[in-house]
Amino acid sequence: MTTQVIVLNGGSSSGKSGIARCLQAVLPDPWLTLGADTLVSAMPVSAQKSGIEFAPDGEVIVGATFRALEAAWIAGIAAMAYAGARVIVDEVFIGGAASQRRWKDALGPLHVLWVGVRCDAGVAVGRELARGDRIIGMAASQADLVHHGVAYDLQVDTTHTEALECAQAIAARLR
Amino acid sequence: MTTQVIVLNGGSSSGKSGIARCLQAVLPDPWLTLGADTLVSAMPVSAQKSGIEFAPDGEVIVGATFRALEAAWIAGIAAMAYAGARVIVDEVFIGGAASQRRWKDALGPLHVLWVGVRCDAGVAVGRELARGDRIIGMAASQADLVHHGVAYDLQVDTTHTEALECAQAIAARLR
Amino acid sequence: MTTQVIVLNGGSSSGKSGIARCLQAVLPDPWLTLGADTLVSAMPVSAQKSGIEFAPDGEVIVGATFRALEAAWIAGIAAMAYAGARVIVDEVFIGGAASQRRWKDALGPLHVLWVGVRCDAGVAVGRELARGDRIIGMAASQADLVHHGVAYDLQVDTTHTEALECAQAIAARLR
Amino acid sequence: MTTQVIVLNGGSSSGKSGIARCLQAVLPDPWLTLGADTLVSAMPVSAQKSGIEFAPDGEVIVGATFRALEAAWIAGIAAMAYAGARVIVDEVFIGGAASQRRWKDALGPLHVLWVGVRCDAGVAVGRELARGDRIIGMAASQADLVHHGVAYDLQVDTTHTEALECAQAIAARLR
16 A cells, blocks of 8 residues: 655754655655644634743643644544545654654554654754744754654654755655 | 534635634634635645646636545545534635535535625725735636535625624624 | 835735735836835844834834834935835834934935825724734724824825725826 | 945855845844845736746846846945945845946945855755745756856855854854
8 A cells, every 4th residue: 555644743943844845846646735834824823822832942832722623633634644635744743752642543544654854953943043934942942852752664864964855765765 | 503614715815814814813712724725835836836727817727636635625624623623614616516515515414604705806806916916817707606506604795894894793603 | 207206104904015016006117115014024033023022012112223224224215216216115104203204304305105094993903803914903003103293195094995996096196 | 344235146045045044143233134035026016027037947037127126226225234234135146247246336335245155056956846935947047157257255055054054154254
């Protein structure tokens, strides 16, 4: 069976979205990319602010409202894949292994490629600055946290490797 | 039973997204807003261009790839609502009654409020110009087309009514 | 002599940018649109935050750094017009008459059309909500403030008039 | 005398904007960043399309309207610096040495640091793909072209060096 879902997990400014766009360009079939950013922008402005809180150091604190919406969101993404869409999930496992567990439960028997997107924390902090539209501190606080206890089929590291090259390595692993 | 899904259907530049954001602000519970724009931006750049084609007059031509991804997308949005999320669907029924049929089949027994978002074509054309980021011609070609044969619980008209007022009228109809 | 600069002054969410884009579409010559939003996004992120402060009610407090950069910005916009570009200035006269004075001094002998963009405060507040990307409170606090003591050649009101119609009224007044 | 203007010249997707944002973050004084993207978005939508034309391979063809507006724009940026603002110019010298000549004439006696932003064409093409919002082909067609006959005080290369590090190298060269 062919791969139905690619989950990219990495901290803020680790380069996941760039890899996702390159994957969409290099893979012969059409893949949808959906992720944490899509979910947050789908929420009411008030929930964006209170549901996820940003501590002064950029750490993300998740509330109950956010958690409930996220559970339904995950179920919906899984349903898209069950219905035949190939989906790239562009995610930040704030809860590490617990986050992966939630996705694993929802994705059930689907063929998933779990990809860890690594980036040296110092480099990610610089890229966060260069992007100019991110809350400063998220890259530093998430760089290691999101990989805690997470199991991968493949890891890529954007510290010294371009997004396109990472995408090609991932594409080579698809069944 | 309370309303679980609000479907806003209207042509480009009819004011759906503004109504959706106002609904999110005035409704006491958190609602997710997802729609045609979310789906298009989730697609590969190549599918955005070839899957939906824009005729010189702004008419939208939908291809088979787009149609297949859209079917899975609709199934996924329905699954989010089944899983407990309240969802505002911000849609353009390019196929009129046939589009509504696809959503109706997927949403099944869920409690849905079907809302038509009307806007005088001439006014929508002016707003399309004022937005500055839209393909000119979509507002004109879609203004009536998308309502063809579609059945509503409620219709609002943004020609002379503000988005917030429309949202309040919709909110008053929720169970 | 023909008009060289159109200054649109109005509060946040009063509809200035939409009018500017419509003006660019209806006027036969090419006009540049530059304004407060351009200046703010040209500044360092830190100056965007500390240079202009947003009080909890959305009021804007302007610091010395912001004021100095703004003075140079105004001189530069004036120089573009002296050099032959037609310019639409999309502005928020936070200081009312004092802000107009600064622009008047810089624009000197240029032929300027001063346009007040009015919008009922309650309506502007609703549109601010509908846009979803603005700090809530700015529309209310600026609606009247920015017109204090300002002299206009022409005023338009977007409360019940579309941006395109306002633009046509302004275009009709150009020399 | 201290440096008043930093001109960053490089092809599309070479990393200029990221360097500019890092410069704004690391430099102690507030610097404005303005550039080709600002000018294009200030133009009427019609001039954006007809003034600059994109050949199928992404090559940029500049028309007379664009050229006239650009001349006034350059004069205006120079005036901002004369008026005391420190300005980072984020530019694409489509015309190579001729483009630099236009800026040099306008900036006259101001203290300018001319910086070439290099990036291996293959790498820039991959980054263009990863950004997802650029016309494919510009990175390739501009990579070398924009440096033709241009004289620099300093060159940086983003192929293997992060934006922040490039910014620090530039900052170290300011007087």
